Amino acid sequence: MYQVYALKYAERDTTTCQFFYRESAHDPLTLHYFVWLILGGPTPVLVDTGFPEDEARARGMRGYVSPAVVVERLGVKATDVPTALITHLHYDHWAGHALFPAAEYWIQQDEIAFWTGPHGGAPAFRQSANVDSLARLVTLNYARRVRVVRGEREILPGIRVHRVGGHTAGLQIVTVQTARGTVVLTSDASHFYRNVETRQPVQIITSLPEMLDAFETIHALAGAEKLIGAGHDPLVADRFEKVEPGIVRIA
Secondary structure, eight states, X not given: OBEXXXXXXXXXXXXXXXXXXXXXXXXXXXXXXXXXXXXSSSSOEXXXXXXXXXXXXXXXXXXXOOHHHHHHTTTOOGGGOOEEEOSOOSHHHHTTGGGSTTOEEEEEXXXXXXXXXXXXXXXXXXXXXXXXXHHHHHHHXXXXXXXXXXXXXXXXXXXXXXXXOSSSTTOEEEEEEEXXXXXXXXXXXXXXXXXXXXXXXXXXXXXXXXXXXXXXXXXXXXXXXXXXXXXXXXXXXXXXXXXXXXXXXXX
């Protein structure tokens, strides 16, 4: 059976009014930045690639460790990762793709179309982009290393991606069948448990109705076990098993 790990590689502080949709409070809020690793199958499967060190410096991240290094703490060399499921193309989920040079990257068609289309460079979205890594989509595609997904897709038996959109045009979440039940890796469909549990959106949105629908999809896929890995919530480490600092086993 599969095992699913959340691997923290950086953190930063903000406030609730800067993050939650129409929130007036200025309460402190800390984001943890994760990639996720799925073991137990024929090959390891990575979910998202994080970002490299120069991006961490530019954005004032704290406690940065290369995602490649964190993956290797679980005994997987970054060069031996053949499959990376990219939930969306924001800088913190895609800009580190070069850290995993043997991977094929599975990305929703709607996501690629948005970031290479007329709105990606608009000020409302530009702050979430790493332009150089987005430009690399073309060369990687011609190298046959981009696998374009349309909607729901089984990647391996027991591992599926599901397009939900909302936060970005082609955001996809990942479900993994484990001995404990279905793990749902929400990525930024639910940055914090507060999002999915209270149905409160975040401010970075391409479709508010899709974001709200995504909360219901997450609950339906998770079932009674509620093995939900929120995208940036420090509470991931409290709700599941800490293996070592920065590594949490969800199931």
